[in-house]
Amino acid sequence: MPTSKPITRVNWFQFAAPQRFYPLAGKLMPWFAAIGVILSVYGLYLGLWVAPTDATQGQAYRIIFVHVPTAWMSMVIYVAMAGWAGAGLVFNSRLSSMMACALAPTGALMTFLALWTGALWGKPTWGAWWVWDARLTSELVLLFLYIGFMSLHASIDDVRRADRAAGLLALIGVVNVPIIYFSVKWWNTLHQGASVSFKGTSMATPMLIAMLVMTFAFWGYCIAVVLKRVRVIILERERHAAWARAEMGVA
Amino acid sequence: MTGFVVVLRRDLRVALRRRSDTFSTLIFFVMVVSLFPLGVGPEPQLLRTMAPGVLWVAAMLASMLSLPRLFADDHGDGTLEQLLLSTHPLPLLVLGKTLAHWVGSGLPLVVLSPVLALQFDLSASSTGVLMLSLLLGTPILSLVGAMGAALTVGLRGSSALLSLLVLPLTIPVLIFGAGAVEAHNAGLGVAGHFSLLGALLLVSLTAAPWVAAAALRISME
Numbered sequence: 001m002p003t004s005k006p007i008t009r010v011n012w013f014q015f016a017a018p019q020r021f022y023p024l025a026g027k028l029m030p031w032f033a034a035i036g037v038i039l040s041v042y043g044l045y046l047g048l049w050v051a052p053t054d055a056t057q058g059q060a061y062r063i064i065f066v067h068v069p070t071a072w073m074s075m076v077i078y079v080a081m082a083g084w085a086g087a088g089l090v091f092n093s094r095l096s097s098m099m100a101c102a103l104a105p106t107g108a109l110m111t112f113l114a115l116w117t118g119a120l121w122g123k124p125t126w127g128a129w130w131v132w133d134a135r136l137t138s139e140l141v142l143l144f145l146y147i148g149f150m151s152l153h154a155s156i157d158d159v160r161r162a163d164r165a166a167g168l169l170a171l172i173g174v175v176n177v178p179i180i181y182f183s184v185k186w187w188n189t190l191h192q193g194a195s196v197s198f199k200g201t202s203m204a205t206p207m208l209i210a211m212l213v214m215t216f217a218f219w220g221y222c223i224a225v226v227l228k229r230v231r232v233i234i235l236e237r238e239r240h241a242a243w244a245r246a247e248m249g250v251a
Numbered sequence: 252m253t254g255f256v257v258v259l260r261r262d263l264r265v266a267l268r269r270r271s272d273t274f275s276t277l278i279f280f281v282m283v284v285s286l287f288p289l290g291v292g293p294e295p296q297l298l299r300t301m302a303p304g305v306l307w308v309a310a311m312l313a314s315m316l317s318l319p320r321l322f323a324d325d326h327g328d329g330t331l332e333q334l335l336l337s338t339h340p341l342p343l344l345v346l347g348k349t350l351a352h353w354v355g356s357g358l359p360l361v362v363l364s365p366v367l368a369l370q371f372d373l374s375a376s377s378t379g380v381l382m383l384s385l386l387l388g389t390p391i392l393s394l395v396g397a398m399g400a401a402l403t404v405g406l407r408g409s410s411a412l413l414s415l416l417v418l419p420l421t422i423p424v425l426i427f428g429a430g431a432v433e434a435h436n437a438g439l440g441v442a443g444h445f446s447l448l449g450a451l452l453l454v455s456l457t458a459a460p461w462v463a464a465a466a467l468r469i470s471m472e
Contacts, residue, residue, distance in 0.1 A: 137422070144419035151415055155406050164469040165402045169416060172398060172462060 018095050018234045019243050025234075029227040035220030043213035051206045060124045063117050065210055069218040071114040074142060075177050077107035077222065081149070082174040085167030097163035098237065100170060101153060102230035106222050108146035115139055126190060134183035135191040138176060145173040159237065254339030255347040262351030265324075272320060273355050280313040280360055284367045295372050302371035303381055303432035307425050310360050310385060311392060315414040317356040318396040321348060322404045322467070331404070335471055341464035349397045349460065357389030373432075380435045384428040387448040391424050392417075394459035401466035424451060 015021045047065035054061040081103040088097035118136065119129045130136065149166050156162035184193045195202045196211075203211070238244040266273060287305045288298055325331040334344050364385055368378040399417035403409040431444035 137426075141419045141422055144415070148416045148419065151412055152402060155403075155408065155412055161469065161472065165466065168462070168466050168469060169402060172420065 016093055016095055018098065018238050019241070021095055022231055022234050022247070025227040025231050029224050029231075032220045032227065033224035036217050036224055037220075039213055039217035039220060043210055043217050046206070046210035046213055051210050052204065054207075057125055060121065061207075063121045064207070065214045067114060067117040067121055068211055069215040070110045070117065071139070072215060073218050073222055074107055074111040074114050074139070075180060077103050077110060078142060078146070078170075078177055079174060081107060082170040085163075085170040088163055089167045089171075094160075094163075094237070095234075097160075097167060098233045099226075099230055100167060101163070102226050102233055104146055104150050104153075105229070106225050108143060108150070110218075110222070111139060111143040111146060115143065131190050133189040133191055134187040135180060135189055138180040138183055141176055142173075142180060145170075145176060148173075252343075254337065255343045258334070258344045258347035259351050262348050263354060266351060266355040272317070273359065276313050276317045276356050277359050277363060279316055280309050280363065281367065283309040283312060285370065288370065298371045299373060299436075300433075302368060302373045303377075303384075303429040305371070306364055306367060306381060306385070307388070307429040310357075310364075310389060311418065311421060311425060313360060314356060314389065314392040314396060315410070315417060317352070318393075318400045318413055318417070319403075319410045321352050321397060321400045323400075323409075326404050326471075331467070331471060335467060341467065342460040345397060345401070345463045345467070346460040349393050349463075352397070353390050353393040357385075357393055360389055361385045374436075377432055377435055380441055381432045383445070384431045384448060387445065387452055388424045388428040391448075391452050391455050392421055394455040395420050395424075397463045398459050398466060401463040401470060404467065404470040424448065427451070 015024055043065060047062055051062070053059060081100045084096045084103065085100040087093065088100060115136070118139075122131070123129050149170050152169055153162045153166040156165055183189060184191055196208070201208055235244055235248060239248070284305060287301065291297060291301065322331055325334065335341060337344070361382055364382055365378050368381060373381065396413070396417050399413045399420075402416065403413050406412065427444045427447045431441045431448070434444060435441050
């Protein structure tokens with residue numbers, strides 16, 4: 001009677017070592033990059049071709065397919081960054097802090113894109129490139145928080161002290177994310193309230209589907225870029241180790 | 252409590268002996284406030300509208316100017332290390348230093364603000380609202396600034412970095428502080444603004460010394 005092979009458990013914590021995570025990130029990155037590219041093309045096709053014209057805004061609303069995903073990513077990436085920074089502080093793990101450093105530039109880019117596409121959308125619809133309402137102001141503060149994180153990290157020479165200080169700063173700033181999210185509920189803002197929630201949506205279905213496809217596309221792009229960046233950071237920080245030197249091809 | 256009182260009295264005494272530091276911050280505040288009417292023109296209605304925002308921003312900038320000194324001097328001569336090694340709770344000692352910093356920088360701003368409000372032809376009741384908003388808001392600037400100062404202790408170019416880190420976190424204080432005076436001018440109630448300022452003060456009073464102490468331990472290892 002054939003005996004079945006016992007199921008071996010995977011020790012996921014082995015991937016907390018930079019040496020082990022490096023090849024894993026290398027294997028995962030192309031998949032997320034592919035998701036990003038393919039879903040972007042499909043999402044843009046759906047959004048720019050298939051989705052109907054908006055009843056009130058006409059064609060100008062189509063920037064939603066970039067604006068909303070980038071805004072969502074800017075908030076998600078900040079929370080992820082603060083989470084990894086917190087893990088680095090609590091567990092004193094190098095890789096967690098490296099992940100926080102890898103997330104910051106992408107998060108800052110998403111925040112900038114959200115602000116910029118928002119301005120491009122605001123001009124034809126609200127008549128103004130910028131208004132100082134609660135959501136826009138708190139999103140701008142988020143951009144400053146990202147830049148502050150990167151600046152603080154860059155200005156401390158000892159990289160582990162830099163990790164800890166910038167990590168604490170990221171945790172201090174995480175209070176801004178709920179403020180951005182709830183700003184349209186708490187204040188009388190010009191920015192539109194939430195039209196998509198777990199309870200339902202007021203958007204037309206083709207528009208919603210296109211927006212969700214673009215959201216997943218941005219998730220794929222961001223994860224791919226962050227994984228690539230964390231690989232570079234790992235090599236930079238572990239350059240004294242034998243495996244890293246072998247990887248880079250130096251003696 | 253003893254540690255808190257000792258640190259508070261020491262810092263106040265040092266500030267009293269080095270009065271030039273306090274005065275230069277105040278002169279900076281006065282000068283910045285005086286520059287705005289020169290820049291935007293003397294039209295009274297415009298100045299009256301601008302006054303709360305201008306005074307608030309100047310208070311924030313003056314606060315940023317004096318914050319690096321919170322820990323820098325002690326870091327330079329080794330006192331900070333001794334504070335970290337003492338048996339007193341570090342958050343309490345940080346609170347003492349922050350309170351001394353506020354008495355030396357924020358409180359004089361509050362006292363000086365009516366004189367500057369005169370330059371902007373602000374009414375008496377609006378000046379009163381402005382003073383109260385500064386009274387509630389400048390301690391928050393000192394407390395949040397203490398967190399930033401603790402993170403940037405001993406770094407080169409720390410004052411610019413400190414401003415970059417602290418100013419985004421103090422934007423709500425600016426919004427509610429200046430907004431209180433604007434609401435009063437518009438005839439709306441100020442209770443909401445002051446409630447939120449009070450809440451921010453209580454939250455920062457509770458959390459900021461603790462976070463600043465953690466930041467000091469990170470910076471000083």
